[in-house]
Amino acid sequence: MNATTQRHPGGASRRAARLGDRIFAGLAKGSGITLLLTMAAVAVFLTVRATLALREDEGNFLTTFEWRTGGEDPEFGIAVLLFGTAASSLIAMLLAVPVAVGIALFLTHYAPRRLAAPIAWLVDLLAAVPSIVYGLWGALYLVPRLTGCYEWLDGAFGWTGVLSYAGAPARSLMTVGILLAVMILPIVTSVTREVFRQTPRATQEAALALGATRWEVVRMTVLPFGRSGIVSASMLGLGRALGETMAVATVLSPSFLIHASLLDSGGGTFAQNIASQFKEADTAGRDALIASGLVLFLLTLLVNGAARLIIARRREYAGAAL
């Protein structure tokens, strides 16, 4: 009885609301499906063209140190690109993440408010610089100045082999890594900063009440709470470093060799190789480049997946810390 009387007065508006709901649900569902279809279309396109290329490849796609797509017996492999992409991105992460965490801590817990805002703004400004500008800065400013730095590294750590330097212009994976570190700094910083800012006041005040110093507060509350945030910020940065094209192509001296030393010029990354080779590539050459693009696509998926796993695991921990 109650139900019938309730249904009657609100009937018209409820029907209208239902229509609105339905339209909105349809739109939302449509957007979701469009995204899936787009992803599927990209994946299918990449896979089909990559299969065509792999069938033509006379070398081993995973181990060949060569990229020769034209002519009678094309031979190409991604070993050099995979190494170059991973090495330069890892260098970038090693350099950028500690600095970014430091900046974020400074901005949220140490800097006076009047100073924090302009610094945060400056860091965000770094993110707005187009990558080609970073590339030109790297090629024209950074490379000539790194020569001296690398000579010092060669003198101090040359015996390791990894840091020996032969003396040519410093257009190496290390230089690319340094440049990428500058490029991913803003995104890692701003995400970490937001996470640190969300550290519950109650926890921090509890720590202070126990007599903790400011550093102990950071160590006991902010860092554990923000750990998943640091990981996801790093992964965002890593994603940008993996796919960076123009800056790498402008700075690196590409070659299909893996040097023992990170300071020696040469190497290549997936995105840079695609950008460099695409202009003069014929159909088969483009298929080969697309095959390498597919590997980058999978690599990025893997990195993102790994990040999500880590975040999911840490979230429980962060929750417990609350």
Next chain:
Amino acid sequence: MGRNSATVGRRLGAAVLVSGALALTGCGTDDNSGLPGALDFTEENLRCGPEGALLASGSSAQANAMEVWVNTYQASCPGGQVTYKATGSGAGVQEFLQGTTAFAGSDSVLSEEEIAESRSVCADGGRAVHLPLVAGPIAVGYHLPGVEDLMLDAPTMARIFDSGITRWNDPAIAALNPHARLPDLPITPFHRSDGSGTTDNFTAYLHAAAPEAWRHAPGKTWRGRGGQSADGSSNLVGMVKRYEGAISYFELSYAHRNGISTARLDTGAGSPVAATVTAASRALSGARPGGGDLALTLDYATHEAGRYPIVLVTYEILCDRGNRPGSLEQVRAFLRYAAGDAGQRALAGIDYAPIPAATIQQVRRRVDALA
């Protein structure tokens, strides 16, 4: 390129300004893309095609030549709108084979598969043909203070670019340059990192003239050992300008506009030959068209005097029969001008080598016979 869509009036104005400025300074511009030379963009005996737009794309090595031709053609034929996009040979050929452009500019000849593919674009059983219209010497530029006229021969050059010779005071270089004061400086050879017709021709020369020293097969991608690389000729020029001890190869125009010294070549002819348009044209006259097509086969290992054998030949690629009727007359008019005396004469002023008479006659006949 945006420049190509500028109005005719502005073009003429720019041309007058540029030639005026050149007359005052008496030398070329430093600009890589500027309008070259004191050229008159009005041509008396140029026969215009019908009104309409003509779209072509391809090789960036012939972009400067195309720019001059397009400027002149459009200045004389206000109804004709010609656009050449310097997308690179590979992309140009692709676009032509997809039927989006009227012709492609390419630094290298089509493969068998591509010619087979062209039969689906060309109607009436036609196929793609090569028309050599632009050629240019590839200079070997270097940055070595105090050494103005370096001389090299093919084996030495091959070993330098293959990292076999690593210092400038190497005995092999010293033997060729007894009077030069060669510094004790490491050599940094630079090559193209992108696929390129310039690399193709340069390595073809090394392979043909010094087969012992250069064992890598020639091709668009660099196969040599060591050295550094950069994308595009303009970046290579930038590297040579910036770093002492650098050596690289690029079209002669790049060397001239940037004031880079170029090596003379000891071809075994008795006297060394410098990279000049004249010497390149002489080398071209020794080339023969092969296999019924007009694709040229150069004699890279020539010993004849005054011939500079490192020459890049670039082609226009289009259908011999079955071109799209909408653009056919326009293509014919434009290429007739480009292959004509006036068009070829314009090349020498911008460091390209005109195609030798015998070959250009054949090209003209092909252009007239296009259908």
